[in-house]
Amino acid sequence: MGESNLSHQLELLPEYLSHHLLLTAAALAAGIIICLPLGMLVTRVKKLQWPVLAFASVMQTIPGIALLALMVPILGSIGFAPALLALILYSMLPILRNTVTGILGVDPSVVEAANALGMTRSQMLFSVELPLAAPVIVAGIRTATVWVVGTATLATPVGATSLGNYIFSGLQTQNATAVIVGCLAAAMLAIILDQIIRLAEIGASKRSRPIQITSVAALAIVLIGCLSPLIFKANTESTADRVVIGAKTFTEQYILAELLRSSLRDKGFSAESRTSMGSTILFDALSAGEIDLYVDYSGTIWTNVMKRKDNPPREELLREMTSWLKEHRGVTLLGPLGFENRYALAMSREDALKLHVTSLANLSAVAPTMTIGSDYEFFSRPEWSSLKKVYQLRFQQQRVFDPSLMYAAVRDGNVDVISAYSTDGRIIEYDLAVLDDSQQALPRYDAILLLSTRATAQPELVRALHPLLGSISDSYMRNANKLVDIDHMSAEQAAVVLSHSIEQSLRTGAQQEH
Amino acid sequence: MITLTSVSKTFDGGRTFVVHDLSLHVHRGELLVILGESGSGKTTTLRMINRLVEPTEGSIHVNGRNTSQTDHVELRRSIGYVFQGIGLFPHMTVEENIAVVPRLLGWEQPRIATRVGELMGMMGLELDTMRHRRPEELSGGQKQRVGVARALAAQPAVLLMDEPFGALDPLTRDSLQTELKRIQQTQQITIVLVTHDMTEALLLGDRIAILRNGTLVAIGTPHDLLTSATDPYVASLMETPKRQADRVEMIARGSENNG
Numbered sequence: 073m074g075e076s077n078l079s080h081q082l083e084l085l086p087e088y089l090s091h092h093l094l095l096t097a098a099a100l101a102a103g104i105i106i107c108l109p110l111g112m113l114v115t116r117v118k119k120l121q122w123p124v125l126a127f128a129s130v131m132q133t134i135p136g137i138a139l140l141a142l143m144v145p146i147l148g149s150i151g152f153a154p155a156l157l158a159l160i161l162y163s164m165l166p167i168l169r170n171t172v173t174g175i176l177g178v179d180p181s182v183v184e185a186a187n188a189l190g191m192t193r194s195q196m197l198f199s200v201e202l203p204l205a206a207p208v209i210v211a212g213i214r215t216a217t218v219w220v221v222g223t224a225t226l227a228t229p230v231g232a233t234s235l236g237n238y239i240f241s242g243l244q245t246q247n248a249t250a251v252i253v254g255c256l257a258a259a260m261l262a263i264i265l266d267q268i269i270r271l272a273e274i275g276a277s278k279r280s281r282p283i284q285i286t287s288v289a290a291l292a293i294v295l296i297g298c299l300s301p302l303i304f305k306a307n308t309e310s311t312a313d314r315v316v317i318g319a320k321t322f323t324e325q326y327i328l329a330e331l332l333r334s335s336l337r338d339k340g341f342s343a344e345s346r347t348s349m350g351s352t353i354l355f356d357a358l359s360a361g362e363i364d365l366y367v368d369y370s371g372t373i374w375t376n377v378m379k380r381k382d383n384p385p386r387e388e389l390l391r392e393m394t395s396w397l398k399e400h401r402g403v404t405l406l407g408p409l410g411f412e413n414r415y416a417l418a419m420s421r422e423d424a425l426k427l428h429v430t431s432l433a434n435l436s437a438v439a440p441t442m443t444i445g446s447d448y449e450f451f452s453r454p455e456w457s458s459l460k461k462v463y464q465l466r467f468q469q470q471r472v473f474d475p476s477l478m479y480a481a482v483r484d485g486n487v488d489v490i491s492a493y494s495t496d497g498r499i500i501e502y503d504l505a506v507l508d509d510s511q512q513a514l515p516r517y518d519a520i521l522l523l524s525t526r527a528t529a530q531p532e533l534v535r536a537l538h539p540l541l542g543s544i545s546d547s548y549m550r551n552a553n554k555l556v557d558i559d560h561m562s563a564e565q566a567a568v569v570l571s572h573s574i575e576q577s578l579r580t581g582a583q584q585e586h
Numbered sequence: 587m588i589t590l591t592s593v594s595k596t597f598d599g600g601r602t603f604v605v606h607d608l609s610l611h612v613h614r615g616e617l618l619v620i621l622g623e624s625g626s627g628k629t630t631t632l633r634m635i636n637r638l639v640e641p642t643e644g645s646i647h648v649n650g651r652n653t654s655q656t657d658h659v660e661l662r663r664s665i666g667y668v669f670q671g672i673g674l675f676p677h678m679t680v681e682e683n684i685a686v687v688p689r690l691l692g693w694e695q696p697r698i699a700t701r702v703g704e705l706m707g708m709m710g711l712e713l714d715t716m717r718h719r720r721p722e723e724l725s726g727g728q729k730q731r732v733g734v735a736r737a738l739a740a741q742p743a744v745l746l747m748d749e750p751f752g753a754l755d756p757l758t759r760d761s762l763q764t765e766l767k768r769i770q771q772t773q774q775i776t777i778v779l780v781t782h783d784m785t786e787a788l789l790l791g792d793r794i795a796i797l798r799n800g801t802l803v804a805i806g807t808p809h810d811l812l813t814s815a816t817d818p819y820v821a822s823l824m825e826t827p828k829r830q831a832d833r834v835e836m837i838a839r840g841s842e843n844n845g
């Protein structure tokens with residue numbers, strides 16, 4: 073299985089690598105085009121030096137993933153553009169700072185001589201200062217290259233394909249091979265680009281034609297070689313009628329995206345998926361028509377998008393949500409898929425029995441001595457405040473985990489309670505007890521299929537998706553999740569299993585109707 | 587050739603003057619030495635001639651033209667400049683360093699090549715072995731030879747030299763001084779040389795201008811200054827090389843007696 077996994081991962085390499093290189097190369101090219109002149113300007117106009125360098129430093133201190141996510145609302149789009157902008161900002165500091173340091177570091181007697189010989193400012197810049205500052209400037213470009221190649225892996229959550237797809241999905245689905253392939257590919261790319269730039273610099277300073285030619289040829293080979301899948305793809309497929317499926321950053325979403333993609337492909341659509349995207353980024357992207365469909369959860373939309381605090385019965389909630397989404401966001405709620413994936417507090421069955429905790433109501437008595445673990449979002453979501461209020465919950469400590477590590481934390485006793493997802497396969501596997509929400513403090517989380525305006529306008533597409541509505545039960549979904557999280561299958565393989573289960577139940581359902 | 591008329595320079599808005607009410611005239615083909623202690627304003631005076639420093643008051647004419655009305659880039663290209671720091675371009679070869687100004691002036695390549703060959707010969711730099719060397723491969727004396735060649739490349743009528751030999755060892759300095767004198771005589775070039783070295787001033791200068799605290803205290807031929815200085819500062823200044831020469835002679839005689 074390991075070997076087939078590896079070969080499966082390597083099949084994805086041309087696509088991920090080409091997008092990654094395109095993003096990196098574009099960001100570096102733009103960074104150089106912006107920062108070289110800006111750096112030169114700043115050495116001439118001393119007043120600008122502090123503000124410009126301070127701006128670049130601030131950009132650098134913003135964590136890469138936050139900077140990338142910030143660009144989405146700023147640009148109002150997802151994918152290549154916000155990722156590119158963030159990476160350009162990220163590349164600025166080393167290029168800018170080294171350009172300034174390099175030019176200001178030129179021997180003053182050389183500058184004086186250039187002046188005294190009657191060079192104009194631009195002649196001095198181009199024939200004296202830049203050539204002498206070149207090694208320092210190139211060192212800055214090399215630093216920027218390595219940083220940008222690394223940071224570009226974080227472009228995945230804003231919807232730009234990159235080598236980060238390996239890392240994000242690999243971490244979520246416990247696929248170490250994918251993570252390693254992603255990291256190695258990024259590291260190799262960084263080293264190769266760095267060395268090519270170094271070679272170009274040596275060629276320039278030694279004025280050796282052969283070295284210059286070699287470096288340019290090497291760069292051309294890398295660019296053409298790695299970007300060819302993109303060029304080929306762009307020629308063979310037109311993007312206009314391609315259906316783009318979105319997915320968030322957890323196992324279930326990867327499986328559902330694969331399921332949607334394969335069932336649409338089977339029906340003759342050209343479909344691609346953008347996985348590992350941030351939750352709100354995904355909804356905004358759908359609303360803006362940048363992706364065509366994805367699966368969200370009714371509770372998430374109700375509280376985070378519609379900002380509602382009440383908790384009406386399921387039918388009423390779905391009806392209201394459907395019309396609100398249509399009216400305010402131009403999004404079609406095609407219908408629920410059948411299963412629910414809600415937040416549920418869970419703890420080890422052994423502890424629950426020992427402490428006589430069966431519901432959230434009796435948890436409040438023991439909670440002050442306990443530690444609760446959660447994913448990145450939960451503690452800042454309205455559900456958490458509502459839960460605390462309704463059941464008077466107070467914990468000794470709160471800890472945040474990556475969802476994939478949270479279950480192991482409760483199993484190993486690092487935390488006592490976690491905010492589990494009700495369809496997670498690990499609930500069964502780790503023998504966790506899901507605590508009863510008798511007061512219904514947590515809203516419902518029906519998986520719902522959301523479509524963009526563009527997708528809704530295609531009757532064949534809507535018709536192709538209809539059979540999936542109501543077809544996935546809680547147990548089907550939990551089982552599919554377990555195949556990936558526990559049994560280390562790929563999301564594609566789990567989607568195949570899930571699709572078989574669905575077909576089987578449809579067939580037996582149809583037989584029963586006869 | 588060069589005329590300074592009531593030239594003053596202040597860097598602090600008039601509280602102190604680095605150069606104060608200085609007037610002097612440099613004849614065509616003459617080598618004028620400006621002699622003074624550090625802080626006497628000698629370098630500032632030199633740098634005002636090619637507008638590396640702008641005078642606060644007064645006017646300067648070079649070859650009949652008022653420098654303040656001449657484009658400073660054009661002015662500097664027509665005046666050679668050599669300084670103690672030399673400032674050769676480290677990323678260029680000897681040949682390229684010498685060719686900088688002719689290139690800026692847009693000379694044809696063959697003319698540049700001929701001129702570079704001529705200058706390297708004049709400065710005692712062997713063309714074939716030296717032309718492709720970088721400054722880092724040269725000795726101090728060789729560097730300054732290239733510096734002088736670079737300053738003379740575009741055949742300027744005026745050459746400004748700011749303590750050009752200050753950092754060189756005595757033997758090298760001596761040979762470069764001799765060559766400078768020869769170049770001045772063969773090329774008919776007007777030279778203003780700044781130094782604090784009394785001996786250098788006496789050996790090189792056709793005339794010597796002595797600056798103190800920004801004002802001209804005396805100007806004349808070495809002979810005049812040595813024999814008929816009235817100012818006590820100038821007189822004591824002129825005494826120093828004689829005193830040194832006497833002492834050297836005494837030591838030489840003493841060792842003869844001993845031997």
